[in-house]
Amino acid sequence: MMCTKMVQVLWGCFLLWNLYISSAQTIYPGIKARATQRALDYGIQAGMEMIEQMVKKRNIPDLKGSESLEFMKIDYVNYNFKNIKINAFSLPNTSLAFVPGVGIRALINHGTANISTDWEIKSPLFQDKGGADLFLSGVYFTGIVVLAWNDFGHPILKLQNCCAQVSHSDVSFSGELSVLYNSFAEPMEKPILKNLNKMLCPIITSEVEALNANLSMLKALRKIDNYTLLDYSLISSPEITENYVDLNLKGVFYPLENLTVTPFSSVPFVLPEHSDSMIYIGISEYFFKSASYAYFTAGAFNVTLTTKEIFNHLIRNSQALGSMLSRIAELYILSQPFMVKVLATEPPVVNLLPGNFTLDIPASFVIFTQSKNSTAKTIVSMDFVASTNVALAILGQRLICSLSLKSFYLSLPESSRSNTEVLRFENILSSILHFGVLPLANAKLQQGFPLPNPQNISLVNSDIEVLEGFLLISTDLKYKTSLKQQPSFHGWEALNLISGQWRGKPAP
Numbered sequence: 001m002m003c004t005k006m007v008q009v010l011w012g013c014f015l016l017w018n019l020y021i022s023s024a025q026t027i028y029p030g031i032k033a034r035a036t037q038r039a040l041d042y043g044i045q046a047g048m049e050m051i052e053q054m055v056k057k058r059n060i061p062d063l064k065g066s067e068s069l070e071f072m073k074i075d076y077v078n079y080n081f082k083n084i085k086i087n088a089f090s091l092p093n094t095s096l097a098f099v100p101g102v103g104i105r106a107l108i109n110h111g112t113a114n115i116s117t118d119w120e121i122k123s124p125l126f127q128d129k130g131g132a133d134l135f136l137s138g139v140y141f142t143g144i145v146v147l148a149w150n151d152f153g154h155p156i157l158k159l160q161n162c163c164a165q166v167s168h169s170d171v172s173f174s175g176e177l178s179v180l181y182n183s184f185a186e187p188m189e190k191p192i193l194k195n196l197n198k199m200l201c202p203i204i205t206s207e208v209e210a211l212n213a214n215l216s217m218l219k220a221l222r223k224i225d226n227y228t229l230l231d232y233s234l235i236s237s238p239e240i241t242e243n244y245v246d247l248n249l250k251g252v253f254y255p256l257e258n259l260t261v262t263p264f265s266s267v268p269f270v271l272p273e274h275s276d277s278m279i280y281i282g283i284s285e286y287f288f289k290s291a292s293y294a295y296f297t298a299g300a301f302n303v304t305l306t307t308k309e310i311f312n313h314l315i316r317n318s319q320a321l322g323s324m325l326s327r328i329a330e331l332y333i334l335s336q337p338f339m340v341k342v343l344a345t346e347p348p349v350v351n352l353l354p355g356n357f358t359l360d361i362p363a364s365f366v367i368f369t370q371s372k373n374s375t376a377k378t379i380v381s382m383d384f385v386a387s388t389n390v391a392l393a394i395l396g397q398r399l400i401c402s403l404s405l406k407s408f409y410l411s412l413p414e415s416s417r418s419n420t421e422v423l424r425f426e427n428i429l430s431s432i433l434h435f436g437v438l439p440l441a442n443a444k445l446q447q448g449f450p451l452p453n454p455q456n457i458s459l460v461n462s463d464i465e466v467l468e469g470f471l472l473i474s475t476d477l478k479y480k481t482s483l484k485q486q487p488s489f490h491g492w493e494a495l496n497l498i499s500g501q502w503r504g505k506p507a508p
Contacts, residue, residue: 027235027250027266028265028266028267028268028269028284028286029235029236029248029249029250029251029266029284030249030250030251030252030266030283030284030286030287030290031232031248031249031250031251031281031282031283031284031287031452032246032247032248032249032269032271032280032281032282032284033246033247033249033279033280033281033282033452034244034245034246034247034271034279034280034281034282035244035245035247035278035279036243036244036275036277036278036279036280037097037098037243037244037275038275038276038277038278038476039278039279039477040096040097040098040104041096042278042476042477043096044094044095044096045479046457046477046479048091048094049479050479051089052089060084060085060086061084061199061203062080062081062082062084063080063081063082063084063117063192063195063196063199064078064079064080064081065078065079065191065192065195066078066079075123075124076123076124077121077122077123077188078120078121078122078123079119079120079121079188080119080120081117081118081119081132081134081192082117082118082119082120083117083118084115084116084117085115085116085117086113086114086115087114087115087116088113088114089111089112089113089114090111090112090113091108091111091139092110092111093107093108093109093110093111094106094107094108094109094111095107098240098241098242098243098244098245099144099240100240100241100242101240102144102146102147102240103144103145103146103147103158103160103240104144104145104147104240104245105142105143105144105145106141106142106143106144106145107141107142108139108140108141108142109140110138110139110140111136111137111138111139111140111141112135112136112137112139113135113136113139114133114134114135115133115134115135115136116131116132116133116134117131117132117133117134118130118131118132119131119132119173130173130174130178131173131174132171132172132173132174133171133172133174134169134170134171134172134192135169135170135172136166136168136169136196137166137167137168137169137170138165138166138167138168139165139166139167140163140164140165140166140167141162141163141164141200141204142161142162142163142164143159143160143161143162143163143164143204144159144160144161145157145158145159145160145208146158146159146160147237147238147240147245148237148238149234149236149237149238150216152216152220152233153220153231153232153233153234153235153250154215154216154218154220154233154234155215155234155238155247156212156215156216157208157211157212157215158208158212159204159205159208162201162204162205163201164197164200164201164204165197165200166193166196166197166200167193168193169189169192169193169196170189171185171188171189171192172185173185220232220233220234220250221233221254222450223256224253224447224449224450225447226256227255227256227294227295227298227299227300228253228254228255228256228291228294228295228298228300229253229254229255229256230251230252230253230254230449230450231250231251231252231253231254232249232250232251232452233249233250234247234248234249234250235248235249235250236248243275244275246271249452251283251284251286251287251290252266252286252287252290253287253290253291253293253294253295254290254294255294255295255297255298256298257298258297258298260293260294260297262289262290262293262294263293264286264289264293265286266284266286267284267285267286267469269282269284269469269470271472272472274474276474277461277463277474277475277476278475278476278477279453279459279473279474279475279476279477280472280473280474280475281451281452281472281473281475282470282471282472282473283399283470283471283473284469284470285350285351285352285469285470288350288352289347289350291449292347292348292349292350292359293347296344296346296347296348297347301343301344301348301361301363302341302342302343302344303341303342303343303437303440303441304339304340304341304342305339305340305341305342305432305436305437306339338367338368338369338379339367339368339369339370340365340366340367340432340436341365341366341367341368342363342364342365342366342432342433342437343363343364343366344361344362344363345362345363345364345383346362348360348361348362349361349362352466352467352468352469352470352471353466353468354466354467354468355466356389356466357389357390357392357466357471358387358388358389358390358406359387359388359390359403360385360386360387360388361385361386361387361388362383362384362385362411363383363384363385363386364381364382364383364384365380365381365382365383365384365429365432366378366380366381367379367380367381380425382410382411382425382429383410383411384408384409384410384411384426384429385408385409385411386405386407386408386433387405387406387407387408388403388404388405388406388438389403389404389406390402390403391403391404392464392466392471393464394451394459394462394464394473394475395448396458396459397450397451397453397458397459398447398448398449398450398451399448399449399451399473400445400446400448401445401448401449402442402445402446403438403441403442403445404438405430405433405434405438408426408429408430408433409426410425410426410429451473453477456479456480457477457478457479458477458478458479458480459475459476459477459478460475460476460477460478461475461476462474462475462476463475
C-alpha cells in the first residue's frame, strides 16, 4: 500500500515537472493524428450503426405532463409515457463539417422515428393505461462540438449553439378504448411535442458532458510492457482547418522503473496536405529515439544466450555457424559450457530518411564461462556496431517493426582489421546476431506499438511511408461491433453514457 502511494506521488511530481518544463520551452509532438473530411463522412455511416445499437438498449426517460381538454370540458389529463423504445429511425440528411479554429458542426434534417411506449392517463373523470405507437417526423438538430484540451492532456468536448426540434408527431393508442383515445390524440400531440422539444438539447448536452467525463478518465500514460510507458497526452488544443483536424500528441516513451526524461528535444514536422485517406498518422523520429533511450535505460537491450540455446537454436538455423562456434572452442580452449552476452553500450541510433529506416546499435559482445561454484570468467570481449534495416507493418491496431542485419563491424583500430583471426571472429559474431539475437529481438517486437484509435475501429487500406524525420501512416477506418456488446470506446465498457433523468411538465 505504501509502495503504491509512493508511486502515485512520484508520478504526480513527474507530471508537475513536465508541466513546468512545457511552460518554459516549446514542445513539439511526437505523434500527429489527422482526421480528414472523409473520416467525418464515414463517421456518419458508422455513427448510424452505433446509434442503432445504442438506442435499442438505452432506457429513455419517461415523458410526463398534464394538459386540459377544453373540447371535452376536462380540466386536466395527467399523462405518463414510459418504457419508451425506439424501434426504428431514419436520419437521411445528416452532415458533419469542420469549423476552422472551433470544432465540428453537426446537422440533421428531415429525420423520422418510430417509437413504442406504455402510457397511463388520469383525469377527474377516468383513468386508464395501455400501449401506444408514436411516429415523429421533421427531426432537426444542429450544433457545434467544440474540441479543446485540459492541462492533463485529455481532450475536452463542449456543445455549442444547440438547436433541436421535432416538427410533427402522430400518436396512435391501442387497447379496448383505443377509438376513444385516438379521438383526442391530436390535441395531445402539440403538448407532447412541446415537452419533447424542451428535452432534446438538455439530453444531447448531458450526453456530451457524460462523454466528456469519460474522456477525462482515459489514461494518457499507457504501459507498453515490463520496460516502458508511452505518453499519449495532448500537448495543445486540436488544430482545426476547413479540411481536417490535427491532434498533437506527446508521443514519448519513459522507462517504467525510472522516470527519466529524454536528453534530447522533439523537433517540428509537418504532415503533407493529403486527403485521399480518412486518417493520417505522423510518427516522428523523436518517438523512436525516446523508445530507444527508454528501452536502453531499462536494460531491455541485454541478451544472454546459454550453450544450450546457442547449439539448439542457432546451429539449427545455420550449419556454417556450427563449425564457426566449434572454431571458437578450439581458439579459446573452452572445456566447459560457455555463455554469450550481447548488450547495448549506448541507445541505438535512429535514422529516418526518405524510403529508409535504419537502427544502428553500438554494443558489446562477451563470451564467458561460469561453473556452479565460481564467478564468471570472461574469455572474449569486443565492442561492435550493428546496422539494421527496420521493416514496418500494421497488424490490427499496432505498428509492428522487424529488424534485419544490414552491416556489422568490430570497433577496432584500422590496423587490426586485416588480421585473419579478427575477420573470422567478425563473421562469427555477425552470424550470431543474424541467426540468434535478431530473431529474439523480432519476436519481442511482434508485440508492436499501439496506435491511438477507439475500440471496435479497425485500420484498413493502410500504407506506411518513410519520410524525412518521420513516418507517415495513411489509413481508412472500419467500424465493427458485436450484437452482444454495446458500442463503447476502449476502457469505457462499465461507464454509463447517459446521466441524469429528464421529465416533462409535472402533473399537478
